[in-house]
Amino acid sequence: MLGTGEINAQQKxxxxxxxxxxxxxxxxxxxDRDFRLNTGVEKKGLLLGLGAAVDYYRFESYPVYFxxxxxxxxxKVNLFVMSSWGYNIKSGSVAEFSWWGGRTITKQYSxxxxxxxxxxxxxxxxxxxxxxxxVSWVMKAVEESFQSEIWNPVxxxxxxxxxxxxxxxxxxxxxxxxxx
Amino acid sequence: xxxxxxxxxxxxxCIMQGCVKDQVMTRTTxxxxxxxxxxxxxxxxxxxxxxxxxxxxKLFYKDGYVFLNELNKxxxxxxxxxxxxxxxxxxxxxxxAVDLAVRGNILxxxxxxxxxxIDITNPQAVQLKTVVPGVFPDRxxxxxxxxxxxxxxEWIAVDTVLRDSETISWGMMKSDVVLMSASSSSSAPGVxxxxxxxxxxFALSDDRMYTVDHSTLKVFNTxxxxxxxxxxxxxxxxxxxxxIFPFGKNLFLGSMTGMHIFDISSKDxxxxxxxxTHARVCDPVISDGKNAFVTLRNGSKCAGFINQLDVxxxxxxxxxxxxxxYPLTNPHGLSKEGDxxxxxxxxxxVKFFNAADVNNIKQLAHVKGMKAFDVIALGKIAMVSxxxxxxxxxxxxxxxxxxxxxxxxxx
Numbered sequence: 277m278l279g280t281g282e283i284n285a286q287q288k289x290x291x292x293x294x295x296x297x298x299x300x301x302x303x304x305x306x307x308d309r310d311f312r313l314n315t316g317v318e319k320k321g322l323l324l325g326l327g328a329a330v331d332y333y334r335f336e337s338y339p340v341y342f343x344x345x346x347x348x349x350x351x352k353v354n355l356f357v358m359s360s361w362g363y364n365i366k367s368g369s370v371a372e373f374s375w376w377g378g379r380t381i382t383k384q385y386s387x388x389x390x391x392x393x394x395x396x397x398x399x400x401x402x403x404x405x406x407x408x409x410x411v412s413w414v415m416k417a418v419e420e421s422f423q424s425e426i427w428n429p430v431x432x433x434x435x436x437x438x439x440x441x442x443x444x445x446x447x448x449x450x451x452x453x454x455x456x
Numbered sequence: 457x458x459x460x461x462x463x464x465x466x467x468x469x470c471i472m473q474g475c476v477k478d479q480v481m482t483r484t485t486x487x488x489x490x491x492x493x494x495x496x497x498x499x500x501x502x503x504x505x506x507x508x509x510x511x512x513x514k515l516f517y518k519d520g521y522v523f524l525n526e527l528n529k530x531x532x533x534x535x536x537x538x539x540x541x542x543x544x545x546x547x548x549x550x551x552x553a554v555d556l557a558v559r560g561n562i563l564x565x566x567x568x569x570x571x572x573x574i575d576i577t578n579p580q581a582v583q584l585k586t587v588v589p590g591v592f593p594d595r596x597x598x599x600x601x602x603x604x605x606x607x608x609x610e611w612i613a614v615d616t617v618l619r620d621s622e623t624i625s626w627g628m629m630k631s632d633v634v635l636m637s638a639s640s641s642s643s644a645p646g647v648x649x650x651x652x653x654x655x656x657x658f659a660l661s662d663d664r665m666y667t668v669d670h671s672t673l674k675v676f677n678t679x680x681x682x683x684x685x686x687x688x689x690x691x692x693x694x695x696x697x698x699x700i701f702p703f704g705k706n707l708f709l710g711s712m713t714g715m716h717i718f719d720i721s722s723k724d725x726x727x728x729x730x731x732x733t734h735a736r737v738c739d740p741v742i743s744d745g746k747n748a749f750v751t752l753r754n755g756s757k758c759a760g761f762i763n764q765l766d767v768x769x770x771x772x773x774x775x776x777x778x779x780x781x782y783p784l785t786n787p788h789g790l791s792k793e794g795d796x797x798x799x800x801x802x803x804x805x806v807k808f809f810n811a812a813d814v815n816n817i818k819q820l821a822h823v824k825g826m827k828a829f830d831v832i833a834l835g836k837i838a839m840v841s842x843x844x845x846x847x848x849x850x851x852x853x854x855x856x857x858x859x860x861x862x863x864x865x866x867x
Binding site for chain 2: 302303304305334413426427428429435437439440441442443444445446447448
């Protein structure tokens with residue numbers, strides 16, 4: 277049954293769709309995974325919807341986003357492009373022990389922008405089910421703040437400062453999705 | 457068709473891989489150096505009317521005057537002949553000064569990597585006599601390479617943004633600065649040496665000055681006080697050397713991991729006679745000839761988890777052995793006058809002990825309300841360097857010490 281599927285470009289009414297996805301995230305730091313659930317409505321090959329994900333890359337976080345997909349046919353192959361934009365939810369704190377002075381440093385986290393641009397191939401499985409293979413650029417941002425001590429050369433004593441790290445993680449995502 | 461699609465996907469992957477680098481923008485505070493030429497710095501060695509104490513460091517006492525280091529800026533001269541009314545009388549500008557010693561009318565101080573000898577006969581008009589260049593090369597900043605031709609005269613705190621770096625430059629953090637500097641006792645005929653605190657890194661003994669840094673012990677010939685001559689350097693017996701204390705014909709070196717004893721019977725050829733090791737902590741050391749008193753302190757710079765006084769039997773200098781330990785709060789500098797042992801306890805003030813029986817040292821008094829770092833006790837007056845003032849404490853009655861006077865520090 278596997279093969280290229282027909283896309284109903286003449287569809288006249290908005291119809292609901294649901295795409296669960298699992299992906300591998302390839303970044304400059306590590307390789308990890310994400311799981312997403314996208315849902316919305318479609319009409320004439322345009323899919324508009326919302327999504328939520330669990331993204332494990334470096335910092336486990338929970339992106340929520342708006343998503344748009346456009347399907348089209350190129351030389352009898354069903355393809356799609358997509359873009360997702362939203363907010364990467366990350367909160368809480370992590371206590372890390374620092375050997376230096378036996379201190380515990382508490383790092384506070386907050387979220388940031390989440391974005392994606394990509395596309396892929398649609399493979400017909402059954403009448404109303406499609407396999408979607410995609411490749412996309414995915415970005416998520418996380419802010420990390422914590423206090424640390426630096427050596428103050430002026431009065432020869434430690435000084436407590438607040439540090440802020442703003443991570444912008446750009447990855448390539450390879451995903452497989454199942455469209456209902 | 458599938459081949460074309462595969463090629464497109466691969467191309468897309470390759471193109472995108474170029475822009476999938478993780479980035480981090482770090483907003484933090486770093487200290488940046490301000491440079492001057494050596495000529496400019498030397499030209500600035502002069503005295504002026506007294507200035508406010510803001511960041512005091514080591515202290516030294518001689519003939520009724522306390523010489524108190526203003527970190528990296530110079531030396532305050534404070535007249536303490538009347539303990540009830542100490543007077544800040546002059547300030548000697550020595551850029552980069554951290555350690556000091558006084559012999560006769562000559563003030564020795566480090567000026568970054570150089571040793572300077574300054575005539576302080578007239579504190580209002582001091583004269584630079586000698587510069588011994590480059591004798592403290594270890595005054596380095598980890599992860600930071602200073603300009604060899606220039607001298608760092610100031611550090612400025614700058615809020616900064618670092619991009620694309622996962623790590624902050626730890627060069628300017630806790631472990632950065634290794635500095636050098638100690639104290640004194642006896643003297644050559646006609647020229648007397650002053651007395652240093654237990655946190656000192658310059659020590660005067662007879663007509664020699666000994667200095668310690670991270671791992672070396674240096675000898676200077678000060679027979680002609682205004683013309684100190686570098687003699688030699690040797691291993692200090694270990695790493696992380698912090699303090700030096702002269703007593704009789706011995707030097708007691710405090711390191712983060714122990715105490716080392718050097719025999720200086722042969723002035724220019726100190727040799728290590730023994731060591732006493734302990735857990736990694738900060739540890740100023742003093743001695744009364746029979747015993748050594750070592751305070752062990754934890755803290756961010758010192759690591760470790762111990763706060764205590766160790767009394768070490770040094771009757772056999774080659775085999776110092778621990779007699780007894782006493783728990784303390786946060787011990788810093790210490791001094792002993794007769795049977796009275798005085799210990800600075802950081803933010804817990806100053807404690808006075810009866811140390812007549814070292815196996816049964818008893819606390820006599822506790823002066824609170826000051827963050828005390830170092831102390832020199834002479835006669836019945838304890839000169840305490842604290843965060844907010846230089847205090848003069850009369851301990852004629854050790855069980856009832858009284859603050860007679862102070863010179864405040866502007867924080």
